[in-house]
Amino acid sequence: MTKRxxxxxxxxxxxxxxxxxxxxxxxxxxxxAAVRKRLKKQAGLxxxxxxx
Numbered sequence: 390m391t392k393r394x395x396x397x398x399x400x401x402x403x404x405x406x407x408x409x410x411x412x413x414x415x416x417x418x419x420x421x422a423a424v425r426k427r428l429k430k431q432a433g434l435x436x437x438x439x440x441x
Contacts (some may be wrong), residue, residue: 416431
């Protein structure tokens with residue numbers, strides 16, 4: 390269970406403000422079976438779109 394005290398919330402907000410803004414990932418990366426399958430499917434869909 391996460392801490393929801395005022396102090397904890399304040400700390401979270403400060404950390405969020407300090408965090409470097411980064412672009413959201415355009416595709417989920419990883420080496421798990423589910424992710425690899427999804428990447429393979431995306432690659433196939435992209436290839437089909439290019440072929441058309």
